Amino acid sequence: MAEQKSEFEPKIVVYACNWCTYAATDLAGTSRMSYPPNVRIIRVMCSGRVDPQLVLQAFADGADGVIVAGCHPPADCHYIEGNYKAYRRFELFRKLLGAMGIEQERFRLEWISAAEASRWVQVVNEMVAQLKKLGPLKPNMEVRE
Amino acid sequence: MSEPRIGVYVCHCGFNIAGTVDVKKVVEFAKNLPNVVVAKEYVFMCSEPGQDLIKEDIKANNLNRIVVAACSPSLHEVTFRTAIKEAGLNKYLLEMANIREHCSWVHHDKEKATEKAKEIVRMAVAKARYLEPLEELEVGAETSALVLGGGIAGIRAALELANYGFHVYLVEKSPTIGGKAALIGYIDPQTKGAEVVSKMIDKIKECPRIQVLTNAELIQLGGFVGNYNAKIRINPRFVNERCTLCGECEEVCPVEVANEYNFGLSRRKAIFLPFANAYPPYYAIDYRVCVKCGECEKVCRFRAINLKEEAKILELKVGTLIVATGYDPYRPFKGEYGYGLHPNILTLFQLERLLDPDSPTKGELIIGGKIPKNIAFIQCVGSRNTTPGAKEYCSRMCCTTAINSAIKIKERYPNTNVYILYKDIMTYGSDETLYEEAGKKLVNFIKFEEKIPKVLITPEGLFIEVFEYTIQENIRIPVDAIVLSIGMLPPRDIEELIAVTRVSCGGEGFVREAHLKLAPVEAPTKGIFLAGCITGPKNILESIRMGSAAAAKAMALLSKGKITIEPMIAQVNEEKCSGCAICVGVCPYSAISIKTVNGDRIAHVEKALCMGCGTCSAACPSGAMQHLGFKDLQLLAQTRAVFGGEVHG
């Protein structure tokens, strides 16, 4: 494939909870907002479902950035406290990223409610800009299935 | 399970998708993905012929997995699941690729959008390869309901449900049911709010299946659709059914506060009767202000008062919840249009109260001691961004209410000049006739635009200064009284409502319905229904109809006495489970326990309690706990497919 020498386009994998963030991404669509096409959204029922191993796999496969997004704490979570579990898991996880040679900025944990389509667009814009600055990820790791 | 045979169906959605995404290219791309047997396009996949296309292919090509690349699963997952089920496939063997909301609607570059759409389809196909058939679960359902909020919408819903044979608990936070409609003088030119509410309350009294719980609030909601466990706290009323309404207690009570049932137009005691036809028909003590001096207890000859009464907790089992907790009137800040700075500046609610025969002035329009010669309404106070701190939305009922009051004033006090200062008059539908009538009765309508009217409090009296739109000039109107047509706000305690019931809010702060257009009385969570102003401003009639509709929906859901439960829940692989019990700790529903099977400690999931969040699956160190529909392998395949990779499971 003849590759055009153009600006680096980062690829971002997003794990979005069904009730808040996924709904916000839908709302961004129905409101015809516009954002760069660098994100690939994977729907999960709750941000608490996201296993750090999945995130590692995404980085290993070539993701330049990963976003895990769910409902606002304290009370928005559809499953009472799944967002807290995600928070606890990924705050620890973020610290480990550095040890693997992955800049912490490449990972974001976000709270985006079903109404916050504009917040979603803002997060995507920020992340794309950030990753363009950082350049492509060249991780030095291997994850086994 | 046999080798996956996947059919991919790409929807044009008219131009919604095809306008930005090259659908043909996506179809060609999909054809070459692993296990894809057929890939097709159609203008509206969700239409009957679109669905038929899929059904025919399932039979003709022996397909066992379906990927529909179209809109968000929140819109049509159910549609396509039903379609493939009709073709004999397990309905969970479907994966939606969201190429509309996530792609064609948010991107403009055709080439990039098409590339993205291809990848979204590749991800969906990758997941589809690992989908498994799942079976729904059936559980029994209670034919009883909890109606939250004793306003007009809640009362209507309760009456309707009782008619269908449901046992209804009508839970109201204040000491009486009736809500704000009971306090409105005239809800239309012929109808008194108090009269309508009284008639509805009379019906409630007759109905043995409705249990009215006042001074009560929902503090916990457990369980699930058809089988909710509701915990209700009943705050003490301190007055029981022996009360004869003699009123002697009121006279001796030393505590005096503003009477919220007169919107602050009068004062009441700590022991009080909210309004003449309040129900239950007993006095109540406002526990927040009572000083427990005991005077009332002493004076009461019927031993109806017990100051030692304590809060009670009631546990109820109900099948459904109807949320009808209404709204709060907008609270103008001090000085907003002179509010709070002059006794003759009042809110629309206060005026409405004043016109009620049961009001402090017995229905007479007496403001500041006399009948005003000139009275002006200022519209959009707190709404349509007209005032500082106002909401963007229109509060829907204030124009009609103001005009209605203006007509009443003109009928009874023909010599009073009435001005209505407005941006747009919102007498939509048949209410337009009221606007017309007000014009005939010589109510003066004064239009303003972005520049809002100014209220001047001077030694010579009250004035309104406004830039009149139709003459494009500043005018100054001398007035004796000003009515601020305040809008509606989400109720103050909506945060608690969200925390307890898990309903969610839209950007404007009211509760979100399952679909704004086609599911206006359903919450996104199955089993919870919405009525009245909790979803946004409504007039009284609209609230009543919503009450009926919410009850109807609840009945349709529970009438069979059983509920089907989504099978996308947690499942334990007993071979892999080590009994470490990490999952037990993370489950928010206490649905997991450790059981001993043949001497081994193994996690056990109580299916009816599991809500399918998947948090246990993420926490499980051995991969024994799997979230059906979102299994590790399925999510991994989806993740790897972003980059064109595959898993080998």
Place this chain on the structure above:
Amino acid sequence: MSSVLIIGGGVAGIQAALDLAEQGIEVYLVDKAPSVGGKMAYLDKTFPTLDCALCILAPKMAALLRYPNIKLIMNSEVQDVSGRAGNFKVKILKKPTYVDWSKCNGCAVCTEKCPVKDVPNEYNMGLSNRRAIYIMFPQAVPKRAIIDAEHCMRLNPPPKAKEKAKGPLCGVCQRVCPTKAIDYEQKPEIIELNVASLIIATGMELYDPRNMPELGYGKHQNVYTNLEFERLVSATGPTNGEIVRKSDGKHPKKIAWIQCVGSRDIRFNHYCSAYCCMAATKQAILAKEHLSDVQCTIYYMDIRAFGKGFNEFLERAKKEFGINYIRGKVVRIDEIPETKNLKIIYEDTAESYLKMDEYDMVVLSVAITPNSKLPVPVELTEDGFIKMKDPYLDPVSTSAEGIFVVGAVAGAKDIPDSVTEASAAAARAALIAKRFSCPTEVVK
């Protein structure tokens, strides 16, 4: 348990039918059109979310077919209703479709082969043509063909051709139909039903703007009604969603919407039609989305942005899409003969004198009128809507016990309010149907 008859298969009637069927009650749904869907099926998008109308409606239409206890009686009109709550006798005239719907599978071969190609297509408001045999629209439910007898060569041959021909004319559809469904001999049928309760959901028609000759509708080519414009922007419309002028096929550069055409006007209808302000706002946004350089202006009296999300939508239209709102009453529309452009003469209420502006397309936001001329013994309001007996204490009930009314035939309203009323009425009708168990028989 006995059954319920719903008159009108629009979004309200559909919702009522689904709610009743869900409880296992037998439902008859009558519509004068060959498909359910009502006015909502004509819409491209719905305000304020800009959801595609058919995307949300079509699944509900399709769901009707999934209930064996829903019987669709299309192309039919109720002729007589007698009896009382629990036992109404209803007489329905089922007009011939000349196609045996038990055989037709909606393959549409006939509609491609029919030689009569110039019948104005009602679904596209006459902006495109259809054949004499046709399927109402692609997502029609039931998706069945129907012959328009007036235009069919076989059923209504032109006199001259009839003289010349020896035998019957044409017959193409009959020859090509793979299921042998065509039946030129089909006769009108009278269906008699016994039902426990009735729900009237006949909705509305659009007011004919020809009653206001000063606006030039029907005379000036580039003056459209809002429903015509809706079809024009729709992907399934006459131009596949391309906005072009009738006169020259060119994209308009300046479009004006005139509000309150036939509403809030003491000469015609006193009431406000409730939907048109937001519909015009939506259409202006759609026009902007289709043609980015188009200028959109809306002439209004009051902008009625009263519903959930409406005012936010209006603000977006102004700020984000640059839609221009002028508060003014349009007095006259003149056509400029050379360009077929339109000169709007209006009173700008801000300056209180007459002004003029030129547009190359004008859309009239026409009033709705209730479809309330029915042989059903119910009282009407002064404006001709069906009266709700006691909307406070007995919502959705008419003056006749056991007969309920929902949607726009009881007063101008938008979709969510219609759907809400439909569910409420379904529950009330269900109560009656469950209480009475008179046998329902279909007598032909």
